[in-house]
Amino acid sequence: xxxxxxxxxxxxxxxxxPATPAPAVRTGTVADFRAWKAQMRGYDQARLDLGxxxxxxxxxxxxxxxxxxxxxxxxxxxxxx
Numbered sequence: 001x002x003x004x005x006x007x008x009x010x011x012x013x014x015x016x017x018p019a020t021p022a023p024a025v026r027t028g029t030v031a032d033f034r035a036w037k038a039q040m041r042g043y044d045q046a047r048l049d050l051g052x053x054x055x056x057x058x059x060x061x062x063x064x065x066x067x068x069x070x071x072x073x074x075x076x077x078x079x080x081x
Contacts, residue, residue: 004042005042006023007041007045010042013046014046024036044058
């Protein structure tokens with residue numbers, strides 16, 4: 001499923017039921033992972049479009065490192081070490 005297909009699908013699903021869950025993680029193969037990422041992008045964009053989540057909340061949820069609403073800062077950088 002491509003991003004545009006996922007976006008259309010989740011727009012319709014979230015309009016019917018705002019509690020529609022995110023797609024389940026699939027990481028068996030690279031193709032599975034790419035398909036899942038496209039679905040997640042579509043899901044996230046549909047939630048933004050419908051006003052179900054703010055950009056800040058989405059960034060916090062999708063962050064690789066939890067930032068808990070604070071700005072991240074570089075404590076030590078190789079250039080200055």
